[in-house]
Amino acid sequence: MKTVDIYTDGACSGNPGAGGYCAILIYGNQEKVVSGFENDTTNNRMELLAVIKGLEALKESCSVNLYSDSQYVVDAFNKGWIHSWMQNGWKTSNKKEVKNIDLWQTLLELCTKHLVRFIKVAGHSDNEYNNRCDKIAVNEYKKVIEQAK
Numbered sequence: 001m002k003t004v005d006i007y008t009d010g011a012c013s014g015n016p017g018a019g020g021y022c023a024i025l026i027y028g029n030q031e032k033v034v035s036g037f038e039n040d041t042t043n044n045r046m047e048l049l050a051v052i053k054g055l056e057a058l059k060e061s062c063s064v065n066l067y068s069d070s071q072y073v074v075d076a077f078n079k080g081w082i083h084s085w086m087q088n089g090w091k092t093s094n095k096k097e098v099k100n101i102d103l104w105q106t107l108l109e110l111c112t113k114h115l116v117r118f119i120k121v122a123g124h125s126d127n128e129y130n131n132r133c134d135k136i137a138v139n140e141y142k143k144v145i146e147q148a149k
Contacts, residue, residue, distance in 0.1 A: 001115070002027060003063045006054040009123075009133035010046025010070070013141050018148075019046040020140025022133040023054030032057060037140040046137065047073050048103040055110040063115045069123030069130055077118045082108065 005026040012019040019041035025032040034053045038046070047070035055064065068074055076082045082104060085091065090098045098104065110116075121130050 001061060001063050003065070004058065005065045005067065005129075006051075007067045007121075007127075007129035007133050008047070008050035008054050008070075008073075009068070009130060009137045010043055010048070010050045011134060011137035011141055012041065012043040012046055013145060016040055016042050018141040018144035019043065020137040020143075021046045021050035021053060022136035022140065023050050023057065024129050024133055025054060025057055026129075033136065035136050035140050037144050039144050044070070044072050045100055045103060048100055048107060050133070050137070052103060052106055052110060055107070055114060055116070058114060061113055061115075063117075065117050065119060067119050067121045067127075067130065069121050069134075071120065074118045074120040076104070077111075077116075078120075 007024045010019065010021045018037065018039060020035065020037040022033065022035040034057050047068065051066060051068065051073055085098045090101050092098055121127050123130065124134065
C-alpha cells in the first residue's frame with residue numbers, strides 16, 4: 001500500500017462568507033495540488049472540503065498521513081467524536097445537531113477506502129506545506145470576491 005502525505009487547509013472571508021480550500025498531495029517526489037472555492041460557506045466547511053477533495057484525488061487505496069491545522073477535523077477523529085456523533089444520531093454530547101453532517105458522512109466513507117492518520121499541525125507557522133495550502137485557499141476565496149464585483 002502506497003503512503004501519501006496530504007496537507008490541507010480551508011479559509012473563509014467572513015464566517016459565513018466566500019471560502020476556499022486546498023490540499024497538497026505528496027507521494028515520493030510527486031506533488032499534486034487540489035483547490036477550489038464556494039460562494040457562501042464557513043471556515044469549518046472549507047477545512048472539511050479540503051480533506052475530502054484531497055482523499056478523493058487518490059486513485060487507489062493508500063496509507064495517508066493527513067496534516068491539518070484544523071482542531072475541529074483532527075479531534076473529531078483522534079478523540080473519537082465522529083463515532084459518538086454517529087451513535088447519537090448525529091447529535092453532540094449536549095444533544096445539538098452536528099453541523100456539516102453531509103461532509104462528515106462523505107469523509108467517513110472516504111476513510112473506509114484509505115488508512116488515514118490525522119495529524120495536527122500549527123497553523124501559520126513554519127510548515128512549508130501548510131503555509132502553501134493557506135495561501136492557495138485564500139487565493140481561491142479571493143476569486144469569489146472578484147467575481148462578485
